[in-house]
Amino acid sequence: MKLKILIFTLLSLAYCPVAFAEDTLSPGNTAWLLTSTALVLMMTIPGLSLFYAGLVRSKNVLSILMQCFTITCVVSVVWLIAGYSLAFDDLGNNFIGGLGKFLFAGVVEESMSGDVPESAFALFQATFAIIAVALIVGGFAERIKFSAVVVFAILWILLIYAPIAHWVWGGGWLGSLGVLDFAGGNVVHITAGMSALVGAIVLGNRKGFPSGSMMPHNMTLTMIGAGMLWVGWFGFNGGSAVAANQDAAMAMLVTHICAASAALSFVVTEYLFRKSATALAAATGMVAGLVAITPASGFVGPAGALVIGMVTGPISYLAVQMIKQRLQLDDSLDVFPVHGIAGIVGTILTGIFASANLGVFSGQGMDNAIGAQVMIQFIGVVATVAYTLVVTYIVFKITGLLVGGLRVSSESEVQGLDVSTHDERGYHF
Numbered sequence: 001m002k003l004k005i006l007i008f009t010l011l012s013l014a015y016c017p018v019a020f021a022e023d024t025l026s027p028g029n030t031a032w033l034l035t036s037t038a039l040v041l042m043m044t045i046p047g048l049s050l051f052y053a054g055l056v057r058s059k060n061v062l063s064i065l066m067q068c069f070t071i072t073c074v075v076s077v078v079w080l081i082a083g084y085s086l087a088f089d090d091l092g093n094n095f096i097g098g099l100g101k102f103l104f105a106g107v108v109e110e111s112m113s114g115d116v117p118e119s120a121f122a123l124f125q126a127t128f129a130i131i132a133v134a135l136i137v138g139g140f141a142e143r144i145k146f147s148a149v150v151v152f153a154i155l156w157i158l159l160i161y162a163p164i165a166h167w168v169w170g171g172g173w174l175g176s177l178g179v180l181d182f183a184g185g186n187v188v189h190i191t192a193g194m195s196a197l198v199g200a201i202v203l204g205n206r207k208g209f210p211s212g213s214m215m216p217h218n219m220t221l222t223m224i225g226a227g228m229l230w231v232g233w234f235g236f237n238g239g240s241a242v243a244a245n246q247d248a249a250m251a252m253l254v255t256h257i258c259a260a261s262a263a264l265s266f267v268v269t270e271y272l273f274r275k276s277a278t279a280l281a282a283a284t285g286m287v288a289g290l291v292a293i294t295p296a297s298g299f300v301g302p303a304g305a306l307v308i309g310m311v312t313g314p315i316s317y318l319a320v321q322m323i324k325q326r327l328q329l330d331d332s333l334d335v336f337p338v339h340g341i342a343g344i345v346g347t348i349l350t351g352i353f354a355s356a357n358l359g360v361f362s363g364q365g366m367d368n369a370i371g372a373q374v375m376i377q378f379i380g381v382v383a384t385v386a387y388t389l390v391v392t393y394i395v396f397k398i399t400g401l402l403v404g405g406l407r408v409s410s411e412s413e414v415q416g417l418d419v420s421t422h423d424e425r426g427y428h429f
Contacts, residue, residue: 006253018184026115029243033120036239042230045072050132051225051283052138054425055333058217060417061144061426069147074153075133079126080104087125087170094173097166116242124239129161132188138333139196140203143413146421147403157394160388164191165384178368179380180354182251183240185295186384193340194243194388195262196331196408201409202396205330207414209402214332219279226283229257233290237358239296250364251297253288254305261306262289262342281317288316288338292346296353302365304353312345344381351377370422 049068053061066106075083086100091098101107104122106168113121126319133153137144166173174186181187188199197291206214217220241248265278266285293305293311302310319337351374352358357367366373400406411418419425 014071016286023115024112024115026243026426029114029118029245032122032244032248033116033239033242036126036235037120037124039232039235040124040239041072042132042407043110043229044127044131045069047228047232048134049225051229051287052141052333054218054220054225055138056141056221057214057215057416058427059418059422061217061221061418062140062282062424063146064137065426066135067146070150071137072130073155075130075157075165076126076336078154078157079122079129083157083162085128086158086268087165087325088122090171092166092170093344094171094174094176095166096163097170114242116290117367120243124242127167127190129157129165130331132184132192133157133281135189135335135339136199139335140199140329141332143203143206143407144199145403145406145408146417147280148399148406151399152395153400155398156392159395160195160391161187164384164387168380173283174380174383177379178373178376179372180299180350180366180377181295181347181380182298183237183294185291185382187344187349189291189339189343189386190347190381190384193336193338193343194385195392196335197339197340198389198392199331199396200329200331200336202393205328205334207410209330210324210328214330216280222283224278226286229290230286231399232261237294238398241298247298247364250301254297254300254302254380255293257302258293258305258309259289260287261309262292262313262345263309265310266317267313269314269317273317279378282391284320284334284338285316286314288300288312288342290307291339292349295343295347296350298364299350299354299366301353301361303361304349304358304363308346308349309319311349315345344385347375347381348374351375367400427429 045068052064056064062072078277083104085099086097087095089100093102107122109119111118115142133156137149160194166172168179168181168187169175233255234252238252263282263286266288267281271277288410289309289312292308296308316337319341320334323331324339352370353361354363354366356362396406
């Protein structure tokens with residue numbers, strides 16, 4: 001009997017290290033992160049691709065699809081080579097990461113990020129970088145060279161996205177300051193919105209804007225794409241918890257509430273001003289709500305999300321009208337008002353509704369008083385806006401020099417980029 005006990009004890013001790021090693025990986029969290037990664041990639045192709053394709057004129061539908069598809073490929077390679085390392089390698093400084101993860105060095109099957117494989121985390125973050133660049137092309141759609149899109153995407157990821165991602169999520173100075181950005185209000189949406197604004201200014205208006213008709217050619221495509229964005233955003237925000245837990249569940253709930261309330265308030269605002277309630281308004285308002293809740297999704301509660309959505313809808317609507325009608329600036333697909341402005345609104349309101357002292361409107365709680373946290377959020381917004389505006393302008397100028405100008409010829413623009421750039425047609429009637 002004693003011999004059996006001794007043998008059993010030795011076998012148990014021999015097995016313990018394996019058990020402990022396996023316990024470091026959470027199958028549930030890993031499965032959720034992998035699922036979220038697929039959802040976020042779906043947001044770009046086909047979600048955003050179809051959303052944008054329906055909004056442009058029929059002669060440019062294939063070009064916008066091709067731009068989104070190509071950006072997915074280009075950014076994926078850049079993320080592998082240096083983007084991930086510059087954003088998340090801790091060998092750098094408060095401004096930028098190092099090159100310790102160049103070409104995913106050290107990202108092997110056994111390497112972990114918390115209790116999930118680092119390979120899953122790196123891929124999840126790649127999908128964020130992809131959609132950030134893809135969003136920007138809506139600001140200057142129907143007039144930019146395809147080669148310019150490719151070069152711009154490479155430079156923008158390395159010089160703008162990676163540094164700001166490091167500031168907020170990679171151990172940089174904004175994260176240390178206490179800026180709350182759960183899923184990319186600063187990192188993805190404010191940067192994309194500001195860069196789209198710069199692009200619209202640098203490239204100039206489309207021929208015929210604002211007097212000519214620039215209406216969406218296929219709202220059915222846009223509504224299908226909008227639906228995919230709504231569903232995919234559950235992975236965008238819920239997946240940012242990097243765990244299948246209460247934070248992920250609440251992030252998904254508040255994401256849904258804010259999208260719905262912003263869509264309603266955007267449509268109501270349009271009806272008050274124009275006496276119409278369009279599908280375009282519903283889709284645009286929904287996206288604005290999704291953007292606004294992105295920085296807040298891991299910190300606020302359902303009632304707070306409702307308020308954020310109700311506030312964001314009218315503000316985004318008025319911003320669209322200001323840009324298009326008052327300033328007559330051709331931000332083709334309203335990227336600045338829907339992503340830039342809504343991202344700012346959501347980031348600031350996070351500093352309010354993350355408080356645990358607001359009764360039914362309380363969030364998850366935060367260490368700072370509301371006023372102090374709002375000021376921290378404001379600093380994060382100002383830093384992101386200022387850096388993005390300046391460096392994006394430089395990136396556009398460099399891109400123009402490298403490809404011999406940013407804009408297609410007048411003849412190509414009139415003919416449409418589908419034929420003039422890709423020698424194909426989106427439709428054959």
